Amino acid sequence: xxxxxxxxxxxxxxxxxxxTGPLGCFVVxxxxxxxxxxxxxxxxxxxxxxxxxxxxxxxxxxxxxSVIAIILVKLEKNTNLPGDALLGLxxxxxxAVGLxxxxxxxxxxxxxxxxxxxxxxxxxxxxxxxIWGGGAIILIVLKIIWKPLFASTVNYELxxxxxxxxxxxxxxxxxxxxxxxxxxxxxxxxxxxxxxLIIPTAMARNISDTPKKMVIFSICGGLLSVxxxxxxxxxxxxxxxxxxxxxxxxxFVISLFKIKQTIQLKN
Amino acid sequence: MTIENNVLVKLTEVGLKQRNKWLVKGxxxxxxxxxxVTLIGPNGSGKSTTAKIAIGLHKNIEGNVExxxxxxxxxPQKISIDWTLPLKVNDFMVLTDELDEEKINEALKLTGADHxxxxxxxxxxxxxxxxxxxxxxxxxxxxLLVLDEPVQGVDFTGEIALYKLIKEIADKLNCxxxxxxxxLHTVMTATDHVICLNGxxxxxxxxxxxxxxxxxxLLFGEQASQTLSIYEHKHDHIHSNDGDIKKN
Numbered sequence: 001x002x003x004x005x006x007x008x009x010x011x012x013x014x015x016x017x018x019x020t021g022p023l024g025c026f027v028v029x030x031x032x033x034x035x036x037x038x039x040x041x042x043x044x045x046x047x048x049x050x051x052x053x054x055x056x057x058x059x060x061x062x063x064x065x066s067v068i069a070i071i072l073v074k075l076e077k078n079t080n081l082p083g084d085a086l087l088g089l090x091x092x093x094x095x096a097v098g099l100x101x102x103x104x105x106x107x108x109x110x111x112x113x114x115x116x117x118x119x120x121x122x123x124x125x126x127x128x129x130x131i132w133g134g135g136a137i138i139l140i141v142l143k144i145i146w147k148p149l150f151a152s153t154v155n156y157e158l159x160x161x162x163x164x165x166x167x168x169x170x171x172x173x174x175x176x177x178x179x180x181x182x183x184x185x186x187x188x189x190x191x192x193x194x195x196x197l198i199i200p201t202a203m204a205r206n207i208s209d210t211p212k213k214m215v216i217f218s219i220c221g222g223l224l225s226v227x228x229x230x231x232x233x234x235x236x237x238x239x240x241x242x243x244x245x246x247x248x249x250x251x252f253v254i255s256l257f258k259i260k261q262t263i264q265l266k267n
Numbered sequence: 268m269t270i271e272n273n274v275l276v277k278l279t280e281v282g283l284k285q286r287n288k289w290l291v292k293g294x295x296x297x298x299x300x301x302x303x304v305t306l307i308g309p310n311g312s313g314k315s316t317t318a319k320i321a322i323g324l325h326k327n328i329e330g331n332v333e334x335x336x337x338x339x340x341x342x343p344q345k346i347s348i349d350w351t352l353p354l355k356v357n358d359f360m361v362l363t364d365e366l367d368e369e370k371i372n373e374a375l376k377l378t379g380a381d382h383x384x385x386x387x388x389x390x391x392x393x394x395x396x397x398x399x400x401x402x403x404x405x406x407x408x409x410x411l412l413v414l415d416e417p418v419q420g421v422d423f424t425g426e427i428a429l430y431k432l433i434k435e436i437a438d439k440l441n442c443x444x445x446x447x448x449x450x451l452h453t454v455m456t457a458t459d460h461v462i463c464l465n466g467x468x469x470x471x472x473x474x475x476x477x478x479x480x481x482x483x484x485l486l487f488g489e490q491a492s493q494t495l496s497i498y499e500h501k502h503d504h505i506h507s508n509d510g511d512i513k514k515n
């Protein structure tokens with residue numbers, strides 16, 4: 001049978017996929033992929049903070065990502081720079097500062113590659129509790145804000161005019177983004193988290209015609225990617241994150257044939 | 268909230284300033300149950316802004332907005348549905364509110380869009396989409412309907428039919444309607460009160476009053492002096508298809 005560490009990684013990855021599916025849909029619908037990247041880059045700073053002050057890594061990442069999100073909102077209001085420039089500024093600054101701080105923390109040895117690309121050996125029981133507990137909270141909160149969030153994704157003014165509160169939904173969603181990055185970093189790695197959010201969703205878009213189907217297929221795609229990726233990671237001794245994302249890419253490519261068929265049927 | 272004297276929304280001297288420029292200033296209006304209030308005016312005259320102020324979409328406004336209802340149906344001026352979001356008409360109908368199947372069908376039928384129910388929103392034509400937007404706005408039987416250029420993209424015959432329909436909806440639901448339009452000649456007949464905007468209230472009153480108003484003439488004369496006469500005499504006679512002129 002498989003080793004314990006692999007079972008733990010599998011359980012963790014499955015937990016992550018359940019959450020990245022629905023969140024990923026909103027990332028794609030609301031065009032937030034670069035925003036997700038920015039939060040993920042800032043996670044490195046979160047990790048160094050966790051090591052320096054000896055606090056839980058997930059909590060530390062969550063705090064730093066939330067702070068970066070707040071700074072972004074403030075900068076958007078108070079500068080004339082376009083959103084993508086601000087995102088780039090924050091993403092790379094956070095990454096650079098994180099790496100500089102690691103340089104100073106010479107007394108701590110840790111695996112930067114594992115942090116960037118995920119490391120299935122690193123998953124322990126505490127991580128499982130954080131992933132499944134945190135994941136459940138994220139999904140419950142998402143379910144609660146679904147209506148205003150979805151309505152404002154379709155049309156902001158329509159949602160607000162008809163008595164929903166899109167600004168609050170958006171703020172809560174930003175926190176959820178920070179949370180998913182915090183809980184999935186060990187499995188996917190910080191450079192590839194956005195891929196986990198986007199690629200299964202992109203695959204789902206190709207084969208669905210309603211939002212609900214897209215969410216379901218996105219979760220299924222994520223689950224398949226995690227399972228395929230982790231098994232190949234074990235088999236070929238590759239880092240877990242890239243293996244999962246490569247599996248997701250494979251599914252996406254397969255889904256392209258489905259589109260081709262649909263287009264042919266239409267003509 | 269209670270509805271006093273049938274007033275649904277009351278704007279008193281409202282204005283909005285953005286980047287040191289007044290988009291609108293000093294606008295007062297009342298929309299009552301069963302009445303249609305139409306905002307007209309040239310592009311950039313603040314029609315949409317005024318409507319958005321009325322439903323509370325603009326913060327930091329000057330003046331006072333009193334809303335006596337939360338049941339608002341809104342048809343925004345511009346709405347683009349992203350292809351990244353697969354959305355069917357049926358899903359779109361329940362966007363802001365839960366509705367049972369019967370109510371969805373009823374509303375779609377009312378605006379002549381019932382055959383579109385299982386279509387993808389991205390595949391609709393401009394006119395079809397406007398009908399769906401209107402159906403969605405009326406489906407939850409609102410007290411106040413705010414329609415921002417509801418007939419854009421609809422062909423001329425469809426336009427007249429749609430305005431007729433809006434009048435019917437107002438009567439049937441007994442709701443108040445705040446309507447925005449730039450093509451005044453087609454909306455005039457069904458409207459109870461017309462407000463002509465050009466950054467401020469240029470003139471207002473019954474459609475007839477407004478059409479006779481010198482400021483109104485000046486405003487539309489500046490915009491297109493040649494069409495002024497067409498606008499003006501639209502109100503006392505009709506050009507039929509064969510070129511004959513009929514008195515109203």
